[in-house]
Amino acid sequence: MQKRIFLRSTALAALSLVAALAHADNNTFKIGLILPMTGPFASTGKQIEAAARLYMAQNGDTVAGKKVELIVKDDTSAPDVTKRIAQELVVNDKVNVLAGFGLTPLALATAPIATQSKTPLVVMAAATSSITQASPYIVRTSFTLPQAAVGIADWAPKNGIKKVVTLVSDYGPGIDAEKYFKDRFLFNGGQVIETLRVPMRNPDFAPFLQKVRDLKPDAMFVFVPSGAGAALMKQFAERGMDKAGIKLIGTGDVTDDDILNSMGDVALGVVTSHHYSASHNSPLNKKFVEAFQKANNGLRPNFMAVGGYDGMRVIYEAAKATKGGSGDALLEAMKGQIFESPRGPMFIDAQTRDVVHNIYIRKVEKVGGQLYNQEFDTIKDVKDPGKNK
Ligand code: VNL
Numbered sequence: 001m002q003k004r005i006f007l008r009s010t011a012l013a014a015l016s017l018v019a020a021l022a023h024a025d026n027n028t029f030k031i032g033l034i035l036p037m038t039g040p041f042a043s044t045g046k047q048i049e050a051a052a053r054l055y056m057a058q059n060g061d062t063v064a065g066k067k068v069e070l071i072v073k074d075d076t077s078a079p080d081v082t083k084r085i086a087q088e089l090v091v092n093d094k095v096n097v098l099a100g101f102g103l104t105p106l107a108l109a110t111a112p113i114a115t116q117s118k119t120p121l122v123v124m125a126a127a128t129s130s131i132t133q134a135s136p137y138i139v140r141t142s143f144t145l146p147q148a149a150v151g152i153a154d155w156a157p158k159n160g161i162k163k164v165v166t167l168v169s170d171y172g173p174g175i176d177a178e179k180y181f182k183d184r185f186l187f188n189g190g191q192v193i194e195t196l197r198v199p200m201r202n203p204d205f206a207p208f209l210q211k212v213r214d215l216k217p218d219a220m221f222v223f224v225p226s227g228a229g230a231a232l233m234k235q236f237a238e239r240g241m242d243k244a245g246i247k248l249i250g251t252g253d254v255t256d257d258d259i260l261n262s263m264g265d266v267a268l269g270v271v272t273s274h275h276y277s278a279s280h281n282s283p284l285n286k287k288f289v290e291a292f293q294k295a296n297n298g299l300r301p302n303f304m305a306v307g308g309y310d311g312m313r314v315i316y317e318a319a320k321a322t323k324g325g326s327g328d329a330l331l332e333a334m335k336g337q338i339f340e341s342p343r344g345p346m347f348i349d350a351q352t353r354d355v356v357h358n359i360y361i362r363k364v365e366k367v368g369g370q371l372y373n374q375e376f377d378t379i380k381d382v383k384d385p386g387k388n389k
Pocket of ligand 1: 126127226
């Protein structure tokens, strides 16, 4: 009798231990953050990781009573690696959500994993319009190139720029930028006299810039991915393009806040359109920039950081609403979120799962001895024009 009771109680203890372990697992909310942490796009990974950690430091590492676990993985910006890591995170780590995605090809390669496993995937960086259509589980907190490109295409012809040569990185976001800039600029009465595409990786801009110089447009419209702007600016100056009276315009990727201050005076006066500037004039942004710099040795946050920070906000709020849920419930709770970002007001369009936000026209100016993209005009609540086809 005594023995039976003893056996029963040990069995019960063992069971509750198993339950406790399962519960422990059930008590974590896992975010798999896949980023290029090494290689030519490492600045994007560094900015987003720093922003995600800042968000957690400010908002705590528990949601709905669950411990938030951030698992950061380096995909070296190779699509097959991104996809493999995503699969491991889903199968082995059982993450609630996948996030990051520094480049378009990395997001596109991973989209099928999100669909098959019904795992929400938050794109914090990549910006080709079509990405959100690659899986119904994709939500985007970065931006789209069509959103950014039409702003400058409206501004330029009203400001003496009638003849333009475009120069873009030859892959998804560059092709979007070229198309949406050109269509809108032509519609506005402008002329695009040449469209040039440079390789995405390690481009040598020199022969392209020479061509632009020979064509003598009023301006050169540029899209290069975050990080590549410094090399382009340097060669632009070396060829004396600015002295030859050729203006530089583009989406804000080229005057990326991460590297802008090191570009020197050649960047002064460059006008771009984009969704985020570190000098965006709002109390929330001032707090964000200050806290980010304090936590990262003075590093200035760029638009990648803001995509990561807002992505964490979308994940945290969805986790709260679903008590640490996953799959379709978590995805549904991401759709339609509306909030103030350091960039300004934004929301996640429930139909397209894509970001809607203001696009600002900005000019590079010196403020307190430092170069900033100073916003001087606002186009409100811009939806991705790529979704209206
Ligand atoms: C992409 C778009 C990447 C814009 C970027 O920087 C960027 C992309 C790395 O979709 O690949 O500034």
